[in-house]
Amino acid sequence: MACTCPHHVHRNAFCKHMAAVENATDGTLDAFPSEDENDTEPADCDCEGLGGFPCWPCVRTGRKELPN
Structure with missing residues (x-):
């Protein structure tokens, strides 16, 4: 160390x-977490019902970014 x-x-x-x-x-x-960790969908993901807008669990975990 x-x-x-x-x-x-x-x-x-x-x-x-x-x-x-x-x-x-x-x-x-x-x-430095591995890149693969962002590929896993959070259990409470609701992106499918948002018409292409990312849900908060995906944004919070870094899986998806909010659009500008």
Whole structure:
């Protein structure tokens, strides 16, 4: 584990950021989720009934974007 904060960089010490990640997760952190996760349709998707307009669950999960 590494951090870019001055405490870790200059002292090579375990910092508060590293502690927060360690305590908030089970030891794994998916900082960059795979592209495939956006392809799965949310269980509460209602895009079909909106005439081509994306439903909120799809917008919220990043599966679809709101039109301009």
